[in-house]
Amino acid sequence: MGLDKLLVVGAALFCCGLYTILTRRNAVAVLMGVELILNSANINFVAFSHYVSRTIGGQIFAVFVIVLAAAEAAVALAIFLRLYATTGTVEVDTADHLKG
Amino acid sequence: MIRYAHFIPLLPLFAFFINIAVGRRLPRKGDWVSLGAIAIGLAISIGIFYEVFRVYDPNFKYHVTFPWLDLGGRFVIRAGILIDNVTAVMLLVVTGVSALVHLFSVGYMHGDPRYSRYFAYLSIFSFSMLGLVLSDSFFFIYIFWELVGVSSYLLIGFWFEKKSASDAGKKAFIVNRVGDFGFLLGFLLLFATTGALGYDEVFQAIREGKIEGTLLTLAGIGIFCGAIGKSAQFPLHVWLPDAMEGPTPVSALIHAATMVAAGVYLVGRVYPIFTPDAFLVIAYIGLVTLFITATIALAATDIKKVLAYSTCSQLGFMIMGLGVGGYTAGLAHLTTHAAFKACLFLGSGSVIHAVHSQEITEMGALRRKMPITFVTFLVATLSIAGVPFFSGFYSKDMILGAALEFGLRNPKHILLFAGALFTAGLTAFYMFRLVILTFLGKPKDHHKFDHAHESPPNMWVPLVILAGLSFSFWYSGWFGDLVKKPASAVPVVSAAVHGEPATADSSSLAAALPHAQTPVHEASTATHDVSGSRTERTGGHAAAHGGESDHDAHLAHTAHTWAMFSSVAVGTLGISLAFVVYFFGWVNPDRVAAAFSPMHTFLRNKWYFDELYEATAVNGMKALSRGLGWFDLHVVDGLVNLCAQLGVWTSFLVGKFDNSVVDGAVNGVATVTIESGSFFRRFQTGKLYHYVFVLAGGILIIYLVKAF
Numbered sequence: 001m002g003l004d005k006l007l008v009v010g011a012a013l014f015c016c017g018l019y020t021i022l023t024r025r026n027a028v029a030v031l032m033g034v035e036l037i038l039n040s041a042n043i044n045f046v047a048f049s050h051y052v053s054r055t056i057g058g059q060i061f062a063v064f065v066i067v068l069a070a071a072e073a074a075v076a077l078a079i080f081l082r083l084y085a086t087t088g089t090v091e092v093d094t095a096d097h098l099k100g
Numbered sequence: 101m102i103r104y105a106h107f108i109p110l111l112p113l114f115a116f117f118i119n120i121a122v123g124r125r126l127p128r129k130g131d132w133v134s135l136g137a138i139a140i141g142l143a144i145s146i147g148i149f150y151e152v153f154r155v156y157d158p159n160f161k162y163h164v165t166f167p168w169l170d171l172g173g174r175f176v177i178r179a180g181i182l183i184d185n186v187t188a189v190m191l192l193v194v195t196g197v198s199a200l201v202h203l204f205s206v207g208y209m210h211g212d213p214r215y216s217r218y219f220a221y222l223s224i225f226s227f228s229m230l231g232l233v234l235s236d237s238f239f240f241i242y243i244f245w246e247l248v249g250v251s252s253y254l255l256i257g258f259w260f261e262k263k264s265a266s267d268a269g270k271k272a273f274i275v276n277r278v279g280d281f282g283f284l285l286g287f288l289l290l291f292a293t294t295g296a297l298g299y300d301e302v303f304q305a306i307r308e309g310k311i312e313g314t315l316l317t318l319a320g321i322g323i324f325c326g327a328i329g330k331s332a333q334f335p336l337h338v339w340l341p342d343a344m345e346g347p348t349p350v351s352a353l354i355h356a357a358t359m360v361a362a363g364v365y366l367v368g369r370v371y372p373i374f375t376p377d378a379f380l381v382i383a384y385i386g387l388v389t390l391f392i393t394a395t396i397a398l399a400a401t402d403i404k405k406v407l408a409y410s411t412c413s414q415l416g417f418m419i420m421g422l423g424v425g426g427y428t429a430g431l432a433h434l435t436t437h438a439a440f441k442a443c444l445f446l447g448s449g450s451v452i453h454a455v456h457s458q459e460i461t462e463m464g465a466l467r468r469k470m471p472i473t474f475v476t477f478l479v480a481t482l483s484i485a486g487v488p489f490f491s492g493f494y495s496k497d498m499i500l501g502a503a504l505e506f507g508l509r510n511p512k513h514i515l516l517f518a519g520a521l522f523t524a525g526l527t528a529f530y531m532f533r534l535v536i537l538t539f540l541g542k543p544k545d546h547h548k549f550d551h552a553h554e555s556p557p558n559m560w561v562p563l564v565i566l567a568g569l570s571f572s573f574w575y576s577g578w579f580g581d582l583v584k585k586p587a588s589a590v591p592v593v594s595a596a597v598h599g600e601p602a603t604a605d606s607s608s609l610a611a612a613l614p615h616a617q618t619p620v621h622e623a624s625t626a627t628h629d630v631s632g633s634r635t636e637r638t639g640g641h642a643a644a645h646g647g648e649s650d651h652d653a654h655l656a657h658t659a660h661t662w663a664m665f666s667s668v669a670v671g672t673l674g675i676s677l678a679f680v681v682y683f684f685g686w687v688n689p690d691r692v693a694a695a696f697s698p699m700h701t702f703l704r705n706k707w708y709f710d711e712l713y714e715a716t717a718v719n720g721m722k723a724l725s726r727g728l729g730w731f732d733l734h735v736v737d738g739l740v741n742l743c744a745q746l747g748v749w750t751s752f753l754v755g756k757f758d759n760s761v762v763d764g765a766v767n768g769v770a771t772v773t774i775e776s777g778s779f780f781r782r783f784q785t786g787k788l789y790h791y792v793f794v795l796a797g798g799i800l801i802i803y804l805v806k807a808f
Binding site: 021030092093 | 785787792
């Protein structure tokens with residue numbers, strides 16, 4: 001296992017997340033895509049920490065990102081619930097009230 | 101007593117303030133305040149005169165000054181009191197006549213609605229006149245001169261409800277202003293050249309030659325213009341007869357002793373500044389005045405108008421007397437005239453009070469009803485007619501003598517004597533016409549005659565006093581000794597140089613005037629001494645003419661003898677003619693008037709002076725006013741309107757600029773903001789994938805840029 005393979009996995013995961021965000025209308029699916037992108041970043045953190053800097057800073061950062069992603073998911077899901085209560089749907093395209 | 105001289109004018113001033121402020125609430129409406137003030141003034145004047153008389157010095161002089169206005173230290177105007185013999189006599193005349201007029205007014209003005217105001221005006225008038233007499237500089241005499249003008253306006257127009265009275269007041273004031281303007285110019289000319297205001301300083305500067313020749317002549321004539329106005333000389337005599345609209349005591353005060361005397365007094369006061377040419381002007385103005393006004397008096401039928409024109413005529417005598425070098429003569433006539441003319445005016449007031457008419461054609465035989473008024477009036481008339489032993493004879497004879505003396509020296513000016521002599525006869529004629537028509541003969545209007553009555557004592561007592569003062573023994577002797585001609589300040593040399601081309605005639609004219617300083621009514625040894633010392637003082641003149649002193653005295657003596665005889669002759673002739681025409685009726689005056697109808701009309705219309713001035717001065721002024729009004733309306737207003745129009749146009753342009761450029765800038769900023777906002781809003785789609793797409797695309801582009 002080398003650094004290159006891990007970076008390729010991370011990049012592939014990032015592209016999957018990006019594709020999900022770009023194509024999905026459902027807010028929960030978009031949130032999933034965001035989670036994919038965050039985890040691809042985690043893979044890069046851990047990989048660089050293991051192969052390049054040789055410290056555990058990157059791995060601690062990954063733990064923080066996971067915690068942050070959990071908190072984000074909680075907040076986002078709460079927003080979606082309010083969005084559903086207001087509009088009757090969780091399609092992100094309908095939430096454009098701030099558009100000028 | 102002379103220390104208290106300043107109280108003489110100040111007391112009437114206080115009386116004026118008291119009466120104008122609280123006069124109506126005082127007992128007797130405050131007449132005693134004014135009367136008391138002038139009475140104390142009279143007492144002080146008598147005291148001063150007594151002191152002056154006791155000193156008996158022709159050169160007596162009392163002069164105190166104090167700095168009045170300090171203009172930065174370099175130039176200080178000093179106020180002061182100057183009392184010499186002339187002043188002492190004038191003080192006596194002014195306070196005396198004024199006090200009697202006050203007394204007379206108590207009766208005459210009884211019951212007038214503005215009684216206390218009348219006395220306030222009398223007081224301010226007395227103050228102005230006494231200040232004028234006492235002042236010691238051109239500056240102050242000018243101030244008081246104008247004050248006299250104002251207060252005469254107030255008094256003449258006192259019954260302002262009557263249009264004629266208020267018009268007469270305005271006329272007097274405006275006509276006087278014309279003369280005063282000349283006075284102002286003359287005195288400013290003197291001030292500009294000599295830098296002095298006091299009489300003595302100015303005379304000294306003239307002696308030093310700071311102003312001479314034509315300029316000095318002009319200055320003298322300018323100052324004389326003031327006298328022309330105040331003393332009602334031709335051509336400004338028109339105000340005086342109209343001024344009879346004032347209450348009769350006012351006429352007596354203004355037109356007998358004070359205001360009209362101010363002009364003569366002024367000429368006497370500044371006597372040393374006049375050049376021979378200026379003296380000639382003065383003499384001829386006097387001659388023209390005395391003749392014209394006497395002829396008008398011939399045809400007048402209003403008792404006060406006759407007296408008014410006779411006043412003008414007598415003032416002409418005084419002015420001419422001063423002009424021909426008879427300094428003593430002119431001032432003596434001023435003094436004697438003050439007494440008998442005041443008596444005549446107050447007598448006419450008494451008559452008017454009794455018959456309520458001023459037309460002598462409605463009177464007659466009043467002798468029986470008003471004996472005291474008649475006798476006093478007759479005494480004053482004898483005096484003005486020049487009957488011997490009366491004061492008018494004494495002074496008029498001196499004037500005629502001076503005129504004849506001047507005429508003998510300068511034969512081409514003999515007209516001065518001839519005209520004056522003829523007019524003296526006219527005076528006797530018209531004055532006796534007045535007396536005969538008023539007091540003698542038969543009553544012409546029985547209703548008015550029955551109504552007539554003698555006036556109360558406070559009106560006839562002044563008459564008696566004034567009539568008593570119309571005898572010559574009061575004046576003869578001391579007057580000529582004390583009032584002596586001052587040495588001329590004009591250097592004789594310059595007079596000869598600047599006069600006419602040096603012909604024998606003009607040099608003798610220049611020479612004659614200093615020699616006429618010889619007191620003219622008597623030829624004693626004392627006069628020779630005075631004449632000699634004067635000759636020395638006038639310098640180079642003595643060498644040329646010194647030897648003629650005896651000859652001059654002889655000439656003067658001859659002139660005065662002849663003048664006396666001829667004046668008695670024409671006086672008698674005039675009186676006889678008046679009796680022939682009006683008393684015995686041997687000649688019917690109406691037929692004479694009809695025979696000389698054009699001339700009669702001419703005289704009745706007062707030589708058409710009023711019409712002439714109406715046509716020239718008044719209408720000229722009106723035309724000028726209209727022209728100036730047109731100029732004001734069209735040019736000045738046009739300029740103003742043009743400025744306004746320019747302002748409107750400028751505002752219009754500025755408004756345009758404001759609306760388009762400034763507001764355009766403001767609106768442009770807003771428009772640009774709105775337009776750019778509505779352009780950029782399109783990028784805010786609200787679609788999440790758009791944002792992410794741009795984000796990803798941006799990253800890609802950055803990557804590509806970094807990579808290559």
